[in-house]
Amino acid sequence: MRYSSLLPDVIRIADEASEKVLHIYQSEFKVHFKEDNSPITAADLAANDIIVQGLRRVARDIPIVSEESAEAPWEERKHWRRFWLVDPIDGTKDFTQRTGEFTINIAMIEDGEPVMGVVIAPALKEAYWGVKGEGAYKRDRTGKARHIRVAELRDSLRVVASKNHLNEDTRAFIAKLGSHETVQAGSSLKFCRIAEGHADIYPRMGPTCEWDTAAAHAVLAAAGGKVQTLEGEPLKYGKENVLNPWFIAAGSWYL
Ligand SMILES: Nc1ncnc2c1ncn2[C@@H]1O[C@H](COP(=O)(O)O)[C@@H](OP(=O)(O)O)[C@H]1O
Numbered sequence: 001m002r003y004s005s006l007l008p009d010v011i012r013i014a015d016e017a018s019e020k021v022l023h024i025y026q027s028e029f030k031v032h033f034k035e036d037n038s039p040i041t042a043a044d045l046a047a048n049d050i051i052v053q054g055l056r057r058v059a060r061d062i063p064i065v066s067e068e069s070a071e072a073p074w075e076e077r078k079h080w081r082r083f084w085l086v087d088p089i090d091g092t093k094d095f096t097q098r099t100g101e102f103t104i105n106i107a108m109i110e111d112g113e114p115v116m117g118v119v120i121a122p123a124l125k126e127a128y129w130g131v132k133g134e135g136a137y138k139r140d141r142t143g144k145a146r147h148i149r150v151a152e153l154r155d156s157l158r159v160v161a162s163k164n165h166l167n168e169d170t171r172a173f174i175a176k177l178g179s180h181e182t183v184q185a186g187s188s189l190k191f192c193r194i195a196e197g198h199a200d201i202y203p204r205m206g207p208t209c210e211w212d213t214a215a216a217h218a219v220l221a222a223a224g225g226k227v228q229t230l231e232g233e234p235l236k237y238g239k240e241n242v243l244n245p246w247f248i249a250a251g252s253w254y255l
């Protein structure tokens with residue numbers, strides 16, 4: 001089975017989750033806090049249910065790792081060649097602060113690489129998807145999808161970075177880039193802005209988990225960009241520890 005044949009189903013499942021999430025976003029929702037003090041709402045859990053059940057229906061044999069589901073033990077996970085990596089809502093803080101900049105993220109990982117990804121921003125009515133070797137696409141609020149590609153090298157870099165987690169190390173890295181403009185984007189939309197040519201580089205000298213980055217990483221890679229560790233290695237998935245190392249995402253001209 002070619003994984004790209006599953007893409008229409010994955011987009012449909014993400015759209016279904018998006019509709020439910022938007023409904024909750026537009027209502028009076030309660031915010032709870034997880035053990036690590038990160039926020040969670042009914043939207044994270046409702047989206048998780050729709051996505052996990054949907055993926056099980058279309059591909060019963062492919063295991064799932066999700067931010068909001070209990071994780072299989074490493075002894076089991078380490079044998080997985082292919083799996084789904086899901087963040088039902090990335091940017092929960094943006095969700096609770098009602099900035100609109102939160103996303104639904106579904107990726108397929110094969111041999112440690114994100115080979116397919118779907119990212120939907122329900123409140124912005126934007127969707128991105130990408131498949132290794134088959135390009136990347138954006139569907140805008142009119143419902144029309146178009147091919148997207150990273151920008152070419154330019155004189156003044158457009159830097160996109162986390163506003164909620166902009167720490168000293170990231171600031172120091174950005175300062176060394178010299179003349180630049182700043183592009184604002186929450187959650188995994190930062191990768192998507194590079195993929196569609198609206199930003200050039202996203203330095204993340206701080207923690208993220210594999211599910212935060214995988215789907216948008218797949219979109220960016222399919223659009224001609226890269227995500228690398230500070231050692232210049234490609235960012236890999238399916239690690240024993242789900243925390244990512246620090247990374248830089250950019251158009252391929254940079255890395
Ligand atoms: N200390 C930490 N450890 C792990 N992940 C962290 C973290 N601080 C932030 N993140 C991740 O960064 C994401 C938000 O990034 P940003 O601020 O750039 O939008 C969060 O996603 P969630 O909203 O899915 O929890 C969270 O997973």
Ligand SMILES: [Mg+2]
Nearest residue numbers: 087090091212
């Ligand atoms: Mg997340």
